[in-house]
Amino acid sequence: MVREPMARPQTTARGARRRLQILRATARVVSARGVEDTRLSDVAEEASVSIGSIQHHFASRDELLTSTFEMINDTSLARWAALGDAHDDPPRRLRSLLEFAALARPEWREEDWAIWIEFWALAHRAPRFRDQYDQIYSRWRAPFLAALADGVEQGRFDIRETPVDAVDRLTAHIEGLRIRAMLDPELMPRPRMFELLVRTAEGIVNCDLS
Secondary structure, three states, X not given: OOOOOOOXXXXXXXXXXXXXXXXHHHHHHHHHHOOOOOOHHHHXXXXXXXXXXXXXXXXXXXXXXXXXXXXXXXXHHHHHHHHHOOOOOHHHHHHHHHHHHOOOOOOOOHHHHHHXXXXXXXXXXXXXXXXXXXXXXXHHHHHHHHHHHHHHHOOOOOOOOOHHHHHHXXXXXXXXXXXXXXXXXXOOOHHHHHHHHHHHHHXXXXXXXX
């Protein structure tokens, strides 16, 4: 019986590093140029690899973009989900989520949200990206829904609308203010954005979050 040759671990590890290198380069290019103006040649130059190397790891430009969005969001959403599990006290948990959403965390990078904006536009224009958007947005909403549900159950929050409506209002404020903060950081600095979000959330849950 002829045995199949075993893959060499160092080759697999090297391939994974190269793939991540390409994805990070793609994120930088998309952030700087936008999706429509991102070419494989731009990514190759930014990553210091050949176009052939990119095509070895990604079958198409769409696959490269999809994988880039997944990388950016998996990292951010993992931290987001951890915050949702960090506190048993619903007001404290909601405040922590708002702090993260308001860009108050030092690990936040403007590049991430520039890419989010590009992804919104792409999902609107290209239905093939819509499913990915729906999955990501569900993960983004989940910690808010859990915090509000726990707050109501414990008698800490008095929400006078459905939890889904409450979360939709809250996330709409976050998205609008984050775009404003990116475009005009002097008029919408991080602390001001956080303060406005806390005020909005307090009005929704009828609870002091200070």
